[in-house]
Amino acid sequence: MTKLPPASAMYQALVNRDTTYEGVFFVGVKTTGIFCRPTCPARKPKAENVEYFSSAGDALFAGYRPCGRCHPLDKDKQAPELVRRLCEAVEQSPSQKISDAHLRAMGIDPSTARRQFRRYYGMTFQAYSRARRMGSALHEIRRGESVIGAQIDHGFESASGFWEAFKQVFGAPPSKAGQVRCLYARWIDTPLGAMLALADNDGLHLLEFVDRRGLENEILKLRKRLKCIIVPGTNAHLDTISAELKNYFDGASASFTVPLVPAGSAFEQSVWKLLQTIPPGQTWSYSQLARKLGNPNATRAVGRANGRNCLAIVIPCHRVIRADGHLCGYGGGIWRKQWLLDHERKVTGHGEASPDLFARRTSAGTSHARR
C-alpha cells in the first residue's frame, strides 16, 4: 500500500536529510524531472515544487529520472559500470526501446549487462526501460488537461520533447482538434498505485495500473482498432470512474456505473459480462465460470479471456482463482489481487456482500449487451 507520512513531515525530513526516512519515501522535483532520496546532498527544492512517492517504481512511472547524486535506485554500493552505462543509454532516448544490437554497438555485451542490471537493481533492464519510457509518456497525463487542452486548440504547434515519448505510446497528436478521433487519458491515483484510464464519449476503454506489463501493447492495439489518438484530458466518464474508484477504495461502494466498452470476441465479452456478476469479496474458479457459460471444457479459454481484460477492478478478473484456491496470475501483480480481495472481504464482511453497501453491478456496459 502506498501510505505516506504527512507532506509536512516529509518535507521536514527532506530539509534535514533525515536518514530515518530513507526508503520511506522518494521525492520527485517537478522543476527538474528528477527524483531523489530524502537524504540527497543536493540543494533542497521548494516545498511547492516537490511531490512524494512511496517507491522508486512509482516515481519512475510518474516520469521522473533517478538523481545522479543520491542514486535513489542504488543499494549501498555504487552501481557497476555496465549497469550505469545501461541507465545512461536509456536516458539518451527514453522514448525508444533499446535493442541488443544497440547495446552491442555501444560495446556492451547484452546478456552480461542484463544479468548485472537485474542482480544490482532487483528488476530487469527491460522493466526499467519500460518504466522510463512509459513514465515520460505518462508525465503529461499526470499534469492533467489544462496544458494539453490549449495545445489541442493550437494544433500542437509547440512541439516539445515530451511529445516524442508520448507519440511512441499514445500516437501522434492531431494537427487540428476534431480532425481525428480522440481518446482521453486520465491518471488516477489509488492506494495500490497509479492507474491509467482511457475513455471517449462511448465509455471506458481501458483501466489499468500504469506499471502493468504489456500496457503499451494494449494501448497500441486500442489505437489501431479505433484509429484514434490519445490525449491527456478528461470527460464525464473519466470523472465518473475516478469518483467510483475513490468510493471503491474508501470501502463506500463497489458498484460501478460507468459504461464499459471493452474490445473482444463474443466469447471474451461473455466471460467479462459473467465476471461482473461475481459479488465483491467472493471468488470463483475458472472451471466454475466455464460451467456457468455452459461450456465446462472451456476452462483454459476462460483463463485467457480473463487475462485479456483491460478494465481492471470494474471487470473484476481479480475475483477469479484456481480451483484449488490458489491465487494465480494477475496483470497488475499478485500482491494487488490479494489486496483487492482482502479489501473487499473486509468491507463486505468475509465475502458476504451486503446488498446496499457493495451493490452488485447488474447493468453491464453497452457493448456487453451486443454479443
Ligand SMILES: [Zn+2]
Ligand atoms: Zn538526489
